[in-house]
Amino acid sequence: MFIKETVKMEKRWAQVEQGDLRLSDLLARELNIDRSLAQILAQRGISNFEEARYFFRPQLTHLHDPFLMKGMETAIDRIKLALEREEKIMVYGDYDVDGTTAVALTYSFFSQFTNNIAYYIPDRHKEGYGISTLGIDYASEHNFSLIIALDCGIRSVDKVDYAKGLGIDFIICDHHLPGNEIPSAIAVLDPKQKDCGYPFKELSGCGIGFKLAQAYCEAMNLPDELYTQYLDLAMVSIAADIVPIVDENRVLAHYGLLKLNENPCRGLKALMEIANKTTHYTITDVVFILAPRINAAGRMGHGNEAVKMLLCEGDIALVQSNLINAQNTDRKSFDQHITLEALALIEENEELIHRKTTVVYQQDWNKGVIGIVASRLTEKYYRPTIVLTESNGFYTGSARSVVGYDLYEALVACSDLLEQFGGHKFAAGLTLKPENLQSFSQKFETVVAATIHPDLLIPEILIDAEIDLAQIDSKFYRILTQMGPFGPSNMNPTFVSHGVSLIGFPQIVGTNHLKLSVKQQNSAIFESIAFGLANFEELLRPNTLFSICYMIEENVWKEKRRLQLNIKGIKIA
Structure with missing residues (x-):
């Protein structure tokens, strides 16, 4: 730091x-473990020997039936039809770690069954987050008739309608909160839909892609190895996207770490070699060593480079990893420079120092690193924080929260001053008109001040x-x-x-x-x-x-x- x-x-x-405490004593006796460890198990919902065995010994057989997810059967039927007709399929995903691993997994998996497949990552600076008109136009111009969107799309109602008008079908694989209207895609896979009965709601975007691959193998009676070979990619997405490591994510993370440490895909192996750590990876190591490097491609260049690295074989993977590592070095330089400028803006303004929130803006800050800067400022001042820069005539930015405070709900309360926003309780992205900055900054401060408990502004x-x-x-x-x-x-x-x-x-x-x-x-x-x-x-x-x-x-x-x-x-x- x-x-x-x-x-x-x-x-x-x-x-x-x-x-x-009686449950802790019981678990300590049944498991022959220290009572303090038994107490921790009880705190985490373990109440008997069988649940403890399930917890300590995760198995791939514990994964849920993918067809319990609403829309899965329809999605598989549409993909089977596309393969039979030799339609062109585009795999579309976000430019962050979750999105690029999801695209790499899904593209690589279905490449085993067709050559009529390509991937597309939007340009962070030109297209922004989510489904873009440019991406749909590219698909239309190159005769793609099916787009599988990963880690995005659940709120892209207009874009999916636009694609439908061009004769392009969508399958959406997302894990973000849906809006009031669900896009009219052929299938929408998102466990957070209110009427989705899938038993686990907290998969990553790449996790949804993994379930799609699992479902296809089950439907076609194919060997499990055709999708379990991607456990390392699923685990990296779980670590990087900070989703709960419980239930199905715990199984995927456990086996994904085993694969990463024993037999990672060539792209991840090359990145591990560049990072000078090739063994004994933990989730924390993935978060701080691998994830920033993968993210750097979308921040400093183009997310396509990250997907390319994850798909590479042989010596090319090492070349691609070196490129991404260099981008990460550049990212660190931008990150440091912008953070220092943001700190100066706050320290020079007495009013900003004593607020319950931080909202800072600078026209020329690099859009790719402002999310990291927001995290830095949150760490320093420990309060909900938004960092904004200018992009395509709007102010666009990243927001970060403190533990226990729902940032997303605060943005909902300010939505009349925003052009668009999305995310979850701890992190979000937003866009607003320049003339609304002052009003938004004040309203955000008012909303947070009225709804945050004072204890939440003190690190715990x-x-x-x-x-x-x-x-x-x-x-x-x-x-x-x-x-x-x-x-x-x-x-x-x-x-x-x-x-x-x-x-x-x-x-x-x-x-x-x-x-x-x-x-x-x-x-x-x-x-x-x-x-x-x-x-x-x-x-x-x-x-x-x-x-x-x-x-x-x-x-x-x-x-x-x-x-x-x-x-x-x-x-x-």
């Missing part, structure tokens, strides 16, 4: 509700269980890791321990991180790292007792493994 100074904001420590550390350091051993950690893959709705557990003492003296590493060794009375000594907590260096002394909240992780150095604590917060006793 290049923002060296952050707002000095004391984080709240909040304990997850313990739930039924959610603690799963209180334990003694003496409870942490290899068995404890082994069972803990089996609770993964970790991510939204199944986060890596955070523990708290009190009466901790320092061994030796803490050491500042990097710009503002703290390296220290700690223990409790009867525990072993644990080496620890506390990112961003260098301000505690002068407060901690060997005779000082304090409390820590932390995650447990494994530090691997020169093939040696040892447990260490990743400290998230410190409180002096």
